[in-house]
Amino acid sequence: xxxxxxxxxxxxxxxxxxxxxxxxxxxxxxxxxxxxxxxxxxxxxxxxxxxxxxxxxxxxxxxxxxxxxxxxxxxxxxxxxxxxxxxxxxxxxxxxxxxxxxxxxxxxxxxxxxxxxxxxxxxxxxxxxxxxxxxxxxxxxxxx
Numbered sequence: 001x002x003x004x005x006x007x008x009x010x011x012x013x014x015x016x017x018x019x020x021x022x023x024x025x026x027x028x029x030x031x032x033x034x035x036x037x038x039x040x041x042x043x044x045x046x047x048x049x050x051x052x053x054x055x056x057x058x059x060x061x062x063x064x065x066x067x068x069x070x071x072x073x074x075x076x077x078x079x080x081x082x083x084x085x086x087x088x089x090x091x092x093x094x095x096x097x098x099x100x101x102x103x104x105x106x107x108x109x110x111x112x113x114x115x116x117x118x119x120x121x122x123x124x125x126x127x128x129x130x131x132x133x134x135x136x137x138x139x140x141x142x143x144x
Contacts, residue, residue: 029130030078033137035119039063041141047082050125053103062123065106066114078127082142 029057032047036053038060042050049055051065068075070087079085085093090105097103109117118124125140 002033005096026032028077030074030127031130031133032082032125032127032140033118033133034123034125034140035129035137036061036120036123036125039123039125039140040138041143044082046072047142051106052097053106064121064124066117066121066124066126067106067108068111068114068126072111073125074129077129082127105107 032042039058046055046058050063053065056062056064057096070091076087079087079090083090094105095101114126117127118134119136120135124138128134130139
């Protein structure tokens with residue numbers, strides 16, 4: 001009887017851990033969003049070029065990237081999920097680009113202003129956790 005209870009508790013624990021892990025993963029899924037109706041699909045390459053500032057126009061109009069503060073977890077999750085980079089790697093990239101070309105990273109806005117800026121600034125894109133989307137934004141499909 002005691003062995004059956006121990007086996008049952010182990011199975012319950014495994015089930016709980018799997019459920020919790022899946023829930024945590026889903027909550028941290030970062031999606032690219034826009035307040036502009038003409039940006040609906042981007043490739044990873046296009047996203048990277050927009051983020052780096054190499055591309056400021058796409059076929060339907062202007063495009064710019066609004067970033068979160070680099071000290072936030074969502075910034076780190078975005079870099080990892082879309083570019084497979086760490087914060088440190090991205091900072092080294094921006095330091096190099098600043099020296100070589102005078103290029104600066106995307107402008108970051110405090111979270112309180114970012115959602116409004118997405119709607120106000122034509123062609124702007126950013127990222128949010130999928131389960132914390134602000135109103136009036138559209139998720140952009142990213143093709144890998």
